[in-house]
Amino acid sequence: MSELFIAARALVAGEERREVAFLVEKGRFSKIGDAKSLAIEAARRGTKTRRFPEDRLLVPGFINGHSHAYQVLLRGWADDWSFDRWRSDALYRVVPQLTPEDIYWVFVFAFSEMLAAGITTVAEFFYLNGAGNAHAEAAIRAARETGIRLVFARTWMDAAYAPDAYRETIEEAQSRSEELLAAHADINFCVAPHSLHAASPAMIEAAAAFAAEHDCMLHVHVAEAAYEGAATLSEHGATPIRLLDRLGALNERCVAIHAIYIDEEEQALLAARGARVIHNPMTNQYLGDGICDISGLRALGVAIGLGTDADVKPSAIDEMRAASLLQKIARTDGAAFGARSAFDLATASGARALRLDAGRFEEGAFADFVVLDARAIDPWAPAVNALVYRGEDAWVQGSFVGGKRVAGREPSPAAIAARERLRGIAERLIP
Template identity: 30%
Template sequence: MSILIKKVELAGRPVDLWIEGERIKRIAPDLDVIADTVIDGRRKAVIPGLINTHTHAAMTLFRGYGDDMPLMPWLEECIWPNEAKLTYEDVYWGARLACLEMIKSGTTTFFDMYTHMDATVQAVEDSGLRAVLSDTIFDHFKPELRERAKREIEKNLLLSSTYNERIGYALGPHAIYTVSGRMLRWLHDFATANDLLIHLHLSETELEVLTCVKANGCTPVRYLLNLGVLSPRLVLAHGLYVDEEEIRMLADFDVKVVHNPASNMKLTSGYSFKYKEMRQAGITVGLGTDGCGSSNNLDMVEVMKLASLLGKVWRQDPEALTCDEMLESATASGADILRLESGRITEGSLADLCLVDLHTPPFTPNFNFVSNLVYSANGSCIDTLICNGKILMENRRVEGEDEILEQAAQHAYDLIKR
């Protein structure tokens, strides 16, 4: 299949963009090619598909449930008891809803950690998006749970060979307070042997840091260093409470970090994410929404604005966390974290991209497109979304969206009743 986008704005100039198969074939003015599908790109700008590097997709089912609570009571009283009742069908429709929401707001790829991963695999397959998926791993420091988790991981790795090419498999240990050091070492070795990413919550709250110091005599990053599990495969979600020396440790081992401003603010986990210091140290920093239970939506356009404004205000520095840096973190950096040939509009890159509607108030006047995208717009500015060379949304319509909304709502209501 081939797609030709005519006269779309790229970096302030009109170009034609030709997609053949799953990749961008050519970018130039007035291309003389024949394509299966032609899209009128006038009054639109093209951007790389946004990459959400920390999600719990099926938590769309908990949107608005248990709001305005601290993190641990929220998890222990509202989330974990209900997650224990989740079925395959619940997770499938919750993840389908997440995929729909991400398509509608410009995300082409996401990095997920959740239970019933097989249901999320099917949801991604059916939606057409790209994802790297991990099943949430707990052992709660119990040997029998650790051995059971190992068997499940080995089974999932074998199954991953049958996934669609758009779907990758990763390991998802929940956190250092729910996963033992022995399990983290095993996961590190397993990931190294099988070329897998590891997706881990770390240093999200002050309580987590204090508990780690009390239990292990050191802070979370130093604890991972002592375990010998820092590596380029490790992707840390949150990373709010790290000092200068820990930032150097993360940089030395090429560990990646994901900033989740909406969730951090709503749960009051913290606000002084050290984006500038991490980037200066050479750390790749991505952006994420977290799950809808704590961030309420999956709008990565909104995340870029929140990350920038939050970074400016706590530093009292209007030059910190610029709009261009935020767009890079939401695209190219996300692709680098997930080891994908996407996140950039270049010939040969994967055809994961969005068309932004410029004929709207947030882009009028359009002195600075990236500024308008990050500071003025939200996900509703996305008119068309293409992933892996296939059109998933055009004129803001997604095939089957009414059924997804109805099924997801019904499964959410039934879950809470149970």
């Protein structure tokens, strides 16, 4: 199965190119080049061809490096609470009650929202493993049915304070992770020891060993709040990044989520170990966390991606804009972080951060892309700047994963059904 996509306009490596064509075979870009010559070749071979006119702009599919999809249920009623209250009275109260059936519908809902916003890959940091793999299976099924590319960061959590629905022993986490891996060889499976406060040092060491043995990535929340640094220093004699390093978890497999409260030496250590960072600028503002120094980390060559984390509004465009604006304000410098860099975080750099062959129009990469309505782009403006500073999710006309159109402008029947299901779930669970 091959198909040729011809774009009057496309953003290739951040540059706008005109009359460019993408040949897709087996879900990947197999040839990229001049529209005219590839069209002639396609016609000769009888390859199916699809053309996007001048009022459309093709961009690589956005990479969502960190999400907790079930947090869509916390929207609205728990908005303006302190982090501690939000976690104990909303997150830890509602989410543990979700059944596998609930999880399926919540994830169909959230993944559909993401696809409608041009997010074609999501790294889902998934907590509900305390009762076995049934919940995880439901989330994976939702990804398959909506068509979003899933990076499944399966949480490991053993802290005494964690709800039973999240908590496991190290042995349980290992064996259930192995089961999931065996059952879903085609998904991008990662281990995710929750954080330095919710996973014991022994569990983090075991997760790092698991990641090495199974050649998978290790996602971990780190230094999201200032208290964590003080706590790890007093309990373990090291600040968070140094502690991860000591536990053997800071390496090229490590995807550090947040990395806000880290010092310069920790930044350098993170870079030297080849670890990656996911920045969640909208959630960091929403929860009052702080601002990750992505300018500094990027200068050190760290692969950084963006995440929608709490999913108050899963939008890669909002995250790009926030990523740029927060750096400008943190450094009081309008040149601190430009549109092109922000776009890179949501696409190529974000994919690199997840060790994923996507986020760019390049031969061999997954054929994941988004078709945008380009009519609101000022003729004198570079498209990438228009997208980052003026773009709207409503510009998304279609999202393609592996060359297949999985979402369009109108919500799918599944997305509509999921919204109705969520009404019932919310009535049952929200206090």
